[in-house]
Amino acid sequence: MHHEHYIPKTAQQPLKLTLKEKLGLPEDYPAMGDAIVQGFTFEVVASLAHETELSETEILNALNLPDRKKVQRRKHRRFTRLESNRIYALIEAIEASEALFQGDPCKAINWLKKPCHGLGRRAPIENLNSFFEFQQVVSLIHRLERGVFN
Template identity: 80%
Template structure:
């Protein structure tokens, strides 16, 4: 093959950023663990709402986070470690759901809001308040990726 005649194929689809990348969050776990320990800044909820088209109210309610009036009265302008863990769980679930729906963010968010038999009739977004709940959502996504629907 002569290299001067080589014409590369164009990319089929543009590279899509992960939600972590869109939010400017670290990709490596030690740095992310440190960020969670410090607590995410309050504006992360607004950023997630903007990137996912979930409303701030949906996010706060789904993750059992205090409403904005209570949050803004805090002396520290960051979420607690526990609250930041819940926010991170949402980020991981959105990322996994987007992969399940081959990058279709709207389809992923719609699925996250729908009730699932595999989660005891709760929606995946309502199932992110603890580590075990996040694991159930991720396991369900993995089963669906493998074609296991029950």
């Protein structure tokens, strides 16, 4: 008589939340577009700092954003649409760089903070103030993923 041994299945890995989920932001369109138009609250920057190795000051300075006190003095206490777009670009750049470094957030953030030859010796985090700059960062990440270093 043949006896089969029970071999338990390996435990499934818990689902990893995306950065947007950790920040309480929608993942889908048009909800994200609506959130950007409405303007992100300062809590998004505070949460982003908490979830990454970036400080609030690094985020605000790199993206040319006003500090908490200036945002709190505004009528709606939110970032503007343009400022929210820059924050969104940073979130996308972080997610793309994490993919480049096989999900290692520390390596991804360190890379974002270091000057890159492919960006005119500017750090990727400093190249997120316009759509054009954001495209250059994402393009560089895609080239690096494919092993193209120039």
